[in-house]
Amino acid sequence: MASGLSLPENALREIFRCFRCGYCRSACPTFAIKGSESWNARGRLILARELIEGHVEPDKTILDRIFSCNSCGACEVVCPAVVRVVDALTALKSALVASGVKPPEPIVKIHEAILRHGNPFGRGQYQEGPKEGKGEVLLFPGCVALELEPGLIRAIEAILEAAEVPYSILEGPCCGSPLHNMGFKGDAERLAERLASKIRSSSAEHVITPCPMCLLALRPYLGQRVEHTTTFMRKLMDEGRLVLKRKVGLKATYHDPCVLGRQLGIYEAPRELIWQSGLELLEMPRSRANSACCGYGYLNFMAYPELAREMAKRRILEALEVGVDVLITACPSCLHALSEAAREVARALAVSDVSEVIAELAT
Template sequence: MMLDWLVPTLISVLLVLAGIGAVRRMNMWRAGQAEKVDMLAGLLAMPKRYLHDLHHVVDRDKYISRTHVATGGGFVLAMVLVVFVHLFGVDSKILAWALLAALVMMFCGALFVYKRRINPPSRLSKGPWMRLPKSLLTFSITFFVLTLPAAGVLPEGFGGWLLTLVLSVLILMSLSEMLFGMTWGGPMKHAFAGALHLAFHRRPERFGGGRSTGLKPVDFGDGVSVKEVLGVAKPTDFKWNQLLGFDACVQCGRCEAVCPAFAAGQPLNPKKLIQDMVVGFAGGTDENYAGSPYPGIDLGHAKGAPNQIITDGLIHPDTLWSCTTCRACVEECPMMIEHVDAIVDMRRFLTLEKGSTPNKGAQVLENIIATDNPNGYAPASRTHWAADQNLPVMKDVKQADVLFWVSDGAFDMRSQRILRAFVKLMKAANVDVAILGDEELDSGDVARRLGDDATFQSLAKRNLATLSTYQFNKIVTTDPHAFHCLKNEYGDFGSDALQNVEVLHHTTFLNRLVKDGLLQLEPFKGGKVTYHDPCYLGRYNGEYEAPRELLASLGIDVAEMERSKFRSRCCGGGGGAPITDIPGERRIADMRMEDVVSTGASMVAVGCQQCTAMLEGVVEPRPVVKDIAEILAGQLIEETH
């Protein structure tokens, strides 16, 4: 046949072009900052991370996970076999039949991709993504027909040059999408960048069921020379594997669907944010972005370049300040992209370099620096709440079984009710407990989420220095934010103060007391109760069960909200969001209270003072908001002497 050379040539040309694109793309990632990654171990672990961890997340949507297995698996298998059968011309019936089988599998998968795209949900990106199922179908059909002669089904040279020519055009169309598009920025880019992102992920601890939620500390250098820039100003200030991670996005919009700020009409959409990061390091504008915009901000005006300051023209600072750091997007992302890390990195630049934390941010940070609490109260009044509690102070007793980390709730009258309820329970169970009193400082959570890592690190180091002078086995707190800092973020500062110390949230601790039979509780006889999972307890620390078991111990059958456990919707109180207070169309707390109301519950149990404050801020009539410690304390059977 005259055109025998055409098909192999087309395949090789596109493979070479894809190779060039891959090198070009890798150089874009390499423009980022150095970060140590165990390359070999990562690459070796990649298949398992893909097949297990990633699939586990994708599998929350059975339809797409099965579709993807068929399409993706079929394509990878088919592409490898295409190279053997059609490029190297290996003459083997077995290979040809295997290729046919792979293509049939891919075709079936692609049909479901096509079906999904007939009436796609708003979270999915359109544009080039609408063309993808057609390219997938073309690829599978074309190579199926092309492989039939090799499998012996059709005679060699069937159809003559006309069919070869038609097939070549189709090959060009489909392979351009599948190979060329993979490395030159088409929708298939997610496969190439995604595979490498899984291999070189910045938080490898997340794979295999692990958890890694603590923010990475800012490197302030050696104290002699000052770094040129703190935080992320330009796309090239990200670590190289963060840039790679942004490129892995499939624009499935699962993050958008769960983002509380997006739902509230604040100018944030996690998917768009990641796409803007790609625009940043690859250069260009957001004109070609075909998904939902940031609420209230029109598309087409954002411009970016690798060495351009991100907040000058690419992203409005309000977008970054809208985030509540609830991690719903990260939890939901099938590509395991770290949105929150990126947002806080950019906030660090705004706070540490530009001094432009919005609204009350500046004042709160100034207060934390001058008084070690966000509201500027006298540090000597930190223990006033406990004047009638007869609690031992570490300064006097030096050691105790349990150190009760009071947190800044000590200054807030509503939170003090939670603190008192918890103390009452601990006393009833005869817990050997002490507090730090005025020696305790703010945990640094708010400062860190507002981007002021200098103040966070100062607080962390001073707190650790205090803690290291006392002996205790457990540290328990009613504040999930302080809990998260103590448990996951204080470890970066080279102190052994928390070594061999168990850091516990009060619900976990109380659950143990109840299980050990140390608390006598009478069943709860109120109405229906639902439970709101605080982000920093649930998604950040994986504690979903202890609060539910506690409620069950009171005979409460929790009426679960549609969005609960790892899908819990944020109350709007995290990440300094109530301080920066970016306007939206609705309040996040109002939406969460609607979730509560829809269960028909008359009370919502909470395990966090911030959540309590946010949910109680919703106008009445609404269900009662109570911390689990308060509910338990109300049911406590007190011994009478």
């Protein structure tokens, strides 16, 4: 029996290439919490196959298993067959949406908010032009930083001012990245293209963003002209433009954001900034490519809040086991997730974005 779902050949190949060894159980954060196979990469790929072959209907239970995959990519690192699980499940979500299946309700609301308001929080239009005059740098903070972590934007501004870098800020619209993960590929690409053409019309030499998901969305359109704040800050230090006035003598660990690490391969720049700050860096057992998802990426915390909160709490407990004073990350979503979780389970543990640490020491 066929379902009528239309997936690209390469996605089908990945789905059918899974040989069901179950190694992904050791890495999938949703499986770690739910403890049942349908919340694991393997279970999701089995469901994908059943959906494609028309053996099951996309009811709420099945859709939750598929759409709760947060594209963290941890399963791909441990998979002996190197199955591209994220691409396969993203293609399945797109095929479901294209066939007229309605995703889970919170995802429908996020989709509507982004299309209507240019941001997922549905609080009216963001300012769409650069906020200030011409600059060497255009800072694109991204929706999560603007809405939930404005202190991070102030920290980046303080760094740019300390390094005497002229800059302007572009507050929107949304880069579309979360929509890609949620199965709205066409809308995601249209939004990224629209944002990229707005940016192209600016005279800024560099575009920087603290958000790995925005960077991932913009890279295909802007190439190396757009970069992450951590690599940009490291360059400023190498050029002697950004100088730290003091050092801090505490113990820290670093949480690699899934997208910044596994997808963009940026592992060293944030660590080098931490070393420069004087902090003693102690690694968690799960770091770099094996980092554990904080649960909040691609706005998954708005669609599956309980699951996301539990993931963040577990990550905080891992940081505590290392015995550090501060947990540092480099992504507004991770910063928000881990700060909220620390308030709940470990008030003594400070949580900061690496930009906040550098801003504190550079000004």
